Amino acid sequence: MLDVGCLMLATMVPELQKQHEDMGAYEMIQNLKEIYEGQARQERYETSRALFQCKMNEGSPVGAHVIKMMGYIQTLEKLGFPLKNELATDVILQSLSDSFKPFVLNFNMNEINKTLPQLVGMLRTAEGNMKKNSSKSVLMVREENRKKKAKSKGNGKSKPKENDALKLENGISKDRKCFYCEKSGH
Template sequence: MEYVIEEAVPNDPGANAPRADKDKFKKHMDNMLDVRCLMLATMTPELQKQHGDMVAYEMIQNPKEIYEGKACKERYETSKALFQCKMNERSPVGAHVIKMMGYIQTLEKMGFALNDELAIDVVLQSLQDRFNQFVLNFNMNEINKTLPQLLGMLRTAEGHIKNGGSKSILMVREAKGKGKKVEKSKGIGKTKSEGKEALKPKGGVSKDGKCFHCGKPGHWKRNCPVYLEDVKKAKAVGA
């Protein structure tokens, strides 16, 4: 009867375990060593010095503890800059919105993404008072747009504001109303009696004026007795 004597590996936690468990443990250690070498190869020389004596698990936990506080501070600073961002009077609206979109994308990369509705509200709240009419129309019409689409709309609105678009429309409306009033005052609505009165000659018969029929002063031809008498005679002869 033969007995197989296996040598115990010093400092091996699985020295008294079966060979199958020993093989698993050895494979685990080899994989951990490969991961450790791979992680060190991707680090900068300074980080390699700091993590040279650590195993793979410790190399993962150490940077997490170091940079977790830094990431929290960066998130705070980015969110603060986003919510306190206000448009400058001299800066164009395009540059302002692109700047805010950069803050929003940075928060998204950190795992704190804003939905489209909240992001658009933050951008609209940061605009100047000259965009109040645009914001009012945007909210009343419940327009669903993305941030790039909102950027295009704001650029178009800024062009109309610079050209005085709203003011010119108001002036056109006022001019139309004034034109209607002028036309109405020219003669629309006048009565027939007012038209006849306008045709009547002003003043009476001049003392120096003479009748064109009899040559005597003091009356018109139509009121001349001689003329009227001649007209009666002509009618009698014709009859």
């Protein structure tokens, strides 16, 4: 039968082997715990800090943002501090940019329960729909401006346009003739 201590020593780097060669298995485990526990705590601190401070920039791709956050969540799980799916989802939704507020409201109102990969898919779909809708709204604004211009041209009278340097006061522009009576300076 193999000695557990010998097996542990065989898997260690030479520096650790020298340090632990006179110890039994239990003593080796306790010593290794002391050595590496501080590093694990620091890594957990840094990872959780990065996760909870993560904020998506407006206009950046949502998929890359959420996948980065999922990496932090998986790292915490490997360190022995898993987040439940509901909390992980909340942290991700809270990190999204303001343009995703309608999505988050809908998600919470409908009490949607999805895995993180499913959430990424939903967010990518929502992002694509927002891009489509934003280009349509720009076209609608342009169409409204065209309609207003067409209406103003149809009555035969046009108002003088405001010059950047000159402002209209009571129908009279500075350094120009009166719009109504064609006289200057009154």
